[in-house]
Amino acid sequence: MTMKNALKAVALTSVLGLALAACGSSKDDNKSGSSSDLNLISSGTLTVCSDVPYPPFEDFDKSAPSGFKGFDVDVVSKIADALKVKLVIKDSDFDPLQSGLLLTTKKCDLGASAMTITDERKKHLLFSDGYYDSKQSLLVPADSSIKSIADLAGKKVGVQKGTTGETYTTEHAPDAKRIQFKDDGTMYLALKAGTIDAILQDLPVNLDHQNDPKEPGKFKVVETYNTDEEYGFAAAKDNTALIDAVNKALADMKADGTYQSIYDTYFAVK
Structure with missing residues (x-):
């Protein structure tokens, strides 16, 4: 091999090494913060349907980044942060939400609307762990x-x-x-x-x-x-990845005190 060819081989090896490293980095990034595996209807955005107003769980607030406020809103905002995605909340009627229609037709990824977990609703919805008694x-x-x-x-x-x-x-x-x-x-x-x-x-x-x-x-x-x-957050029946991610976020919030802080804001006896 000539010196010129040897230098080319070294250069090519370096390029390949950088490419592989970049691929490896991308894969790691996906594991730590990508929303591509959550089956979101809009990549990088968690679209949440909620029947508003229903204070203190959800209400309108033009001054808030999402346009809404309340216990459910605060909790789901922290979940979106944990998933490293933006949050969009849509005001929706409760009946098509609890029936699963809005989720199966991909109008939203998650239902967050003071929704009680029931056996009947489990037939057409996938619920998170309970977050409110x-x-x-x-x-x-x-x-x-x-x-x-x-x-x-x-x-x-x-x-x-x-x-x-x-x-x-x-x-x-x-x-x-x-x-x-x-x-x-x-x-x-x-x-x-x-x-x-x-x-x-x-x-x-x-x-x-x-x-x-x-x-x-x-x-x-x-x-x-x-x-x-x-109460539980609801997703389409087949979106186990999203519910698993929501459950992890809820567990982390409860472990680090974030959930209790939000709860006390709305329900602490004063």
Whole structure:
């Protein structure tokens, strides 16, 4: 081999070595931060569907980077950070979200909407580990004669379609007149207008109404109900990679105190 050819061989070997090193680096980068294996509908972006408003879990906030605020929003924002992706939140109706339609048709990657994990929903959704223990409650006007769920016979009770609150009312207050609403916002307006007598739904949401600074002392929670249920984030049935990543992020948040800090912001007894 001539000196000229030898130099060419060394140069070629160096180039190949750099190329292989670059390939190896790219592979490592994919392992540590790439979203390519999460089956996201838009690469590098976690698209989340949520039924808004449902404070304190989700609400509108034009000043926030995502345009939304709330417990679910804060938790899923940290999950997006852990996955090294951008977060986009879409306001969506709850029924097509809990039925799996919005996820199977790829309108969003993840459902984050105070959604209770149930066997029925597991038939068409893949849930994360539970991230919030759910309680139901009964909200009535402060001057109402309704003191408990036993007083709901013949009364108009607002429930959100497809929720645990609707199921609980059906099972435990069969003589009540259940009035379905698509979201909490319209349901609360109906209670304020006096077109319904009560609302049965998640405790934190009803507490938010009880403590509404615009309606001080006007409403009160008269009963709470243990359901032994948890909220979970939901994905399409086949997207195990995303749910595995979400579960790891949740576990890390709980281990390092991030989850507790967010929880205390919204639910700590003060």
